[in-house]
Amino acid sequence: MYRNIAIVAHVDHGKTTLVDGMLRQSGVFAEHQEVVERVMDSGALERERGITILAKNTAVAWNGEKINIVDTPGHADFGGEVERALQMVDGILLLVDAAEGPMPQTRFVLKKALGLGLRPIVVVNKVDRKDARPDEVVNLTFDLMVELGASDEQLDFMVLHAVAREGRAWREGEPEEQNLSVLFDAILSTFPATNDDPDGPFLLQVSNLDYDAYVGRLAIGRVLRGQVRPGSTIFLRGRTGEPTRARVPKVFTHLGLQRVETDVAQAGDIIALAGLEEVQIGDTVGGEGSTEHLPAPAIDEPTVAVTLAPNDGPFAGRDGQYLTSRHIADRLERELLTNVALKVESLGGEKFRVAGRGELHLSILLEQMRREGYEFTVSRPEVILREEEGVRYEPMERVVVDVPSSTLGGVIEALTKRRGTLENLEQTETRARAEFAVPSRGLFGFRTPFLSLTGGEGLLSHVFDGYVPMLGNIQTRTTGSLVAMEAGEAFAYSLFKLQDRGTFFIQPGTEVYVGMVLGAHIRAGDLELNVTKNKKLTNVRAAGSDDNIVLTPPRVPTLEEALEYIGEDERLEVTPKYLRLRKAVLDPNQRKREAKQRALATES
Ligand SMILES: Nc1nc2c(ncn2[C@@H]2O[C@H](COP(=O)(O)OP(=O)(O)OP(=O)(O)O)[C@@H](O)[C@H]2O)c(=O)[nH]1
Numbered sequence: 001m002y003r004n005i006a007i008v009a010h011v012d013h014g015k016t017t018l019v020d021g022m023l024r025q026s027g028v029f030a031e032h033q034e035v036v037e038r039v040m041d042s043g044a045l046e047r048e049r050g051i052t053i054l055a056k057n058t059a060v061a062w063n064g065e066k067i068n069i070v071d072t073p074g075h076a077d078f079g080g081e082v083e084r085a086l087q088m089v090d091g092i093l094l095l096v097d098a099a100e101g102p103m104p105q106t107r108f109v110l111k112k113a114l115g116l117g118l119r120p121i122v123v124v125n126k127v128d129r130k131d132a133r134p135d136e137v138v139n140l141t142f143d144l145m146v147e148l149g150a151s152d153e154q155l156d157f158m159v160l161h162a163v164a165r166e167g168r169a170w171r172e173g174e175p176e177e178q179n180l181s182v183l184f185d186a187i188l189s190t191f192p193a194t195n196d197d198p199d200g201p202f203l204l205q206v207s208n209l210d211y212d213a214y215v216g217r218l219a220i221g222r223v224l225r226g227q228v229r230p231g232s233t234i235f236l237r238g239r240t241g242e243p244t245r246a247r248v249p250k251v252f253t254h255l256g257l258q259r260v261e262t263d264v265a266q267a268g269d270i271i272a273l274a275g276l277e278e279v280q281i282g283d284t285v286g287g288e289g290s291t292e293h294l295p296a297p298a299i300d301e302p303t304v305a306v307t308l309a310p311n312d313g314p315f316a317g318r319d320g321q322y323l324t325s326r327h328i329a330d331r332l333e334r335e336l337l338t339n340v341a342l343k344v345e346s347l348g349g350e351k352f353r354v355a356g357r358g359e360l361h362l363s364i365l366l367e368q369m370r371r372e373g374y375e376f377t378v379s380r381p382e383v384i385l386r387e388e389e390g391v392r393y394e395p396m397e398r399v400v401v402d403v404p405s406s407t408l409g410g411v412i413e414a415l416t417k418r419r420g421t422l423e424n425l426e427q428t429e430t431r432a433r434a435e436f437a438v439p440s441r442g443l444f445g446f447r448t449p450f451l452s453l454t455g456g457e458g459l460l461s462h463v464f465d466g467y468v469p470m471l472g473n474i475q476t477r478t479t480g481s482l483v484a485m486e487a488g489e490a491f492a493y494s495l496f497k498l499q500d501r502g503t504f505f506i507q508p509g510t511e512v513y514v515g516m517v518l519g520a521h522i523r524a525g526d527l528e529l530n531v532t533k534n535k536k537l538t539n540v541r542a543a544g545s546d547d548n549i550v551l552t553p554p555r556v557p558t559l560e561e562a563l564e565y566i567g568e569d570e571r572l573e574v575t576p577k578y579l580r581l582r583k584a585v586l587d588p589n590q591r592k593r594e595a596k597q598r599a600l601a602t603e604s
């Protein structure tokens, strides 16, 4: 018998930290084993950014019962991972930050879980925070569930208070505990043991894929019926439903961070099957005598797209290994196997349209690719519009900002300009929390102005919330770029002379090419510059020195910032070592001709 649960919440509410505690206290680690914090965040990008990107399985034993746990990401862009994880489980631990309360992604995951009929245990985490307000947070969570149409049974949820970071949880209204026993007991008593049919032909639907250096592709899913042993014959039914016969050489279950080889896996358990080379997420795996072809679970559609193309700039191939459209196509195809919320379309002429659930969903993939040695260019992210009966619809986001009260006015003004509407406002003397409906378009490039409006003290989160008829023009960037007119090395002397023209993105010593974007112009329209002029200068110093020549430090954009910045006629060149911004058309004369033609076309 098994308990299968998913841990869901808004980003940073403490899911992965709680799993640490559950792993430690259930004794899956050896006594003196050194275990890093947030051990389930095992990907390089996950560790660097301190966020979960992929949903992952683990399992613990408590009082002789096995609890399979899926740790899910809380960032809205990775919602596809959560949707898939929920297919495998019988209940959820809904974590809510004791100070922040329910946030946009709390609503999203809760809506999906309630829709599948899952019951929650609500864990109010971080009650150690000074600004914790657990009672209010429980009320808000209850109201949210009512609003989302929860059944009476779902509304009758148990509430625990927790400090995940210290591995402690206790019942609301009862004395504090020093460990997670209460949580484990609550899981066993709230969620029924799995009662999938142990007899009958084996049946499993593939919810996730993984790779193992020794056994290759692994198909992960819950055993919905029967059992499976190494050596069993199975039938794999993919999209078409045509069965393919195969043998399963190895069967694994989970325990702690390990996959454990087993000689029989039972109905109700979450397992991994080796040896199915062609298997894909959503496929049905059946034993002898099974005939089912289970429908692939629905996943929300992408809302944002970029265009990827081979790097055709003059520096192409200098530090990348994989350069051609064939390389890019193969890599994207491989990504589609596991990244279920992603869509890829060939646009012909070596270009690909890659669509995802948000800018981060896409930028994480781009970052991953450059680390693997790929080079390419990428266009500005565009929202995906829909058309029905001649009417165009655009995606909307539910946005929650938490800002110093004194900065609220500026934030409201900025979001209103971006066609947002204020829907809810809670205010204390020092902080204000406001909820808006804003078109996804309007959020592009908003993070930087938001941080400066709030003096770096604002929190912003958003989640996709349906389509509305197009809301009209939004101007997100009003200024042009500083563009290189000469190729060569950028000299401090030139950058210093030209620094009143805008903000440079490049350091002295950067090699530039004609048509490369060097910075943001202070005014509308592009400005062409020559930064390769030099004069022997020994007294150019960084800002802060008391020399009379002071070079303002450049604002070197990150991948996300660069994607937010680039305009429609610009591209981001991504290579393993460099991020270069450039005009799509490098030649200045051709660029001017094309701009003129565009202007004429819009006039007539
Ligand atoms: N004060 C306090 N901080 C906590 C507690 N639990 C977790 N944190 C902190 O909250 C931050 C986020 O924790 P994570 O466990 O990564 O949160 P998460 O929900 O897994 O985040 P995503 O997977 O990215 O959505 C970390 O800095 C933790 O140390 C707690 O009980 N109290």
Ligand SMILES: [Mg+2]
Pocket (backbone or CB within 6 Å): 015, 016, 017, 041, 051, 052, 071, 072, 073, 074
């Ligand atoms: Mg996490």
